[in-house]
Amino acid sequence: xxxxxxxxxxxxxxxxxxxxxxxxxxxxxxxxxxxxxxxxxxxxxxxxxxxxxxxxxxxxxxxxxxxxxxxxxxxxxxxxxxxxxxxxxxxxxxxxxxxxxxxxxxxxxxxxxxxxxxxxxxxxxxxxxxxxxxxxxxxxxxxxxxxxxxxxxxxxxxxxxxxxxxxxxxxxxxxxxxxxxxxxxxxxxxxxxxxxxxxxxxxxxxxxxxxxxxxxxxxxxxxxx
Amino acid sequence: xxxxxxxxxxxxxxxxxxxxxxxxxxxxxxxxxxxxxxxxxxxxxxxxxxxxxxxxxxxxxxxxxxxxxxxxxxxxxxxxxxxxxxxxxxxxxxxxxxxxxxxxxxxxxxxxxxxxxxxxxxxxxxxxxxxxxxxxxxxxxxxxxxxxxxxxxxxxxxxxxxxxxxxxxxxxxxxx
Numbered sequence: 001x002x003x004x005x006x007x008x009x010x011x012x013x014x015x016x017x018x019x020x021x022x023x024x025x026x027x028x029x030x031x032x033x034x035x036x037x038x039x040x041x042x043x044x045x046x047x048x049x050x051x052x053x054x055x056x057x058x059x060x061x062x063x064x065x066x067x068x069x070x071x072x073x074x075x076x077x078x079x080x081x082x083x084x085x086x087x088x089x090x091x092x093x094x095x096x097x098x099x100x101x102x103x104x105x106x107x108x109x110x111x112x113x114x115x116x117x118x119x120x121x122x123x124x125x126x127x128x129x130x131x132x133x134x135x136x137x138x139x140x141x142x143x144x145x146x147x148x149x150x151x152x153x154x155x156x157x158x159x160x161x162x163x164x165x166x167x168x169x170x171x172x173x174x175x176x177x178x179x180x181x182x183x184x185x186x187x188x189x190x191x192x193x194x195x196x197x198x199x200x201x202x203x204x205x206x207x208x209x210x211x212x213x214x215x216x217x218x219x220x221x222x223x224x225x
Numbered sequence: 226x227x228x229x230x231x232x233x234x235x236x237x238x239x240x241x242x243x244x245x246x247x248x249x250x251x252x253x254x255x256x257x258x259x260x261x262x263x264x265x266x267x268x269x270x271x272x273x274x275x276x277x278x279x280x281x282x283x284x285x286x287x288x289x290x291x292x293x294x295x296x297x298x299x300x301x302x303x304x305x306x307x308x309x310x311x312x313x314x315x316x317x318x319x320x321x322x323x324x325x326x327x328x329x330x331x332x333x334x335x336x337x338x339x340x341x342x343x344x345x346x347x348x349x350x351x352x353x354x355x356x357x358x359x360x361x362x363x364x365x366x367x368x369x370x371x372x373x374x375x376x377x378x379x380x381x382x383x384x385x386x387x388x389x390x391x392x393x394x395x396x397x398x399x400x401x
Contacts, residue, residue, distance in 0.1 A: 015338030023252040113374025
């Protein structure tokens with residue numbers, strides 16, 4: 001039995017070497033030339049993604065600084081103070097997400113050991129998917145502090161002080177929207193999720209997360225003897 | 226980081242020579258990880274691009290094949306896991322295998338062995354596929370461990386498991 005399997009493996013090795021010889025003679029693909037053209041295109045694409053990530057960090061910084069100044073000057077107006085702090089936290093989250101995105105784009109050293117770099121990529125992929133999901137969900141509520149802060153900042157109008165019921169209505173709408181989206185994403189029947197998913201752009205998030213987790217599990221299994 | 230912008234003519238020549246000398250690694254990895262001819266060409270180019278980007282960091286004192294294998298396998302595994310690639314080119318396995326092994330340059334028996342081998346490769350997880358590829362290429366246990374980032378004893382264990390999987394999977398090609 002062992003002899004037989006060794007024979008098989010040797011045959012496969014020989015076949016592999018035959019393929020190697022054949023590939024060595026392959027002149028169809030001029031790697032050097034193609035790589036040069038592709039490199040230019042890839043670099044342009046990468047530059048664009050880097051600009052987006054840097055833009056996100058810059059916007060995050062602006063939001064953070066603006067909100068820090070805003071809430072520190074409204075310490076005695078609870079609604080505005082809370083709105084400023086929430087947006088401040090959002091600005092910090094934007095910075096962190098932007099930096100992580102830049103790490104993903106720039107710091108991937110493919111010359112590192114395969115297990116190390118694949119684990120790093122799978123973790124970043126998982127982190128990126130989760131972040132996008134939570135950023136998207138947060139929009140249901142974030143527009144409320146944005147409205148409060150901008151009304152105060154631009155027009156000196158404290159909506160909460162004038163009409164708390166309106167703000168309460170905003171919060172109710174936000175919570176209903178958030179719960180409806182959560183239901184759609186996590187608990188709705190699969191067919192409905194898939195149909196509506198195209199519009200919500202979250203249809204694949206669950207599958208992508210599962211795939212990223214499966215990659216991490218596979219790497220962990222591979223590392224174990 | 227951006228190699229070609231800062232590369233001197235000597236650097237460029239050095240890179241081209243290395244790529245020419247070890248291009249087999251690029252093609253073999255592309256063949257093991259992509260099914261359609263289009264995907265294989267795509268992957269081979271992507272590997273070449275990443276080799277080029279990593280070239281300024283290459284240490285000539287270290288083995289070139291180890292460096293190339295790391296980059297090629299990392300790119301190939303990422304390519305396999307990328308969502309866009311899956312959606313673009315879904316090729317039935319038999320057609321893909323035929324595409325690879327179909328040629329007059331090898332005899333019938335070798336072509337058949339290649340088909341069997343590619344069918345087996347297609348059943349493997351990306352990391353085991355990398356290990357098999359290194360094994361078929363007759364790399365030392367030490368180099369396999371260096372490329373993959375696992376211990377030498379783990380490499381040995383996994384290879385014996387792969388042999389078992391091959392035994393379960395592959396029918397002996399011709400009983401002479």
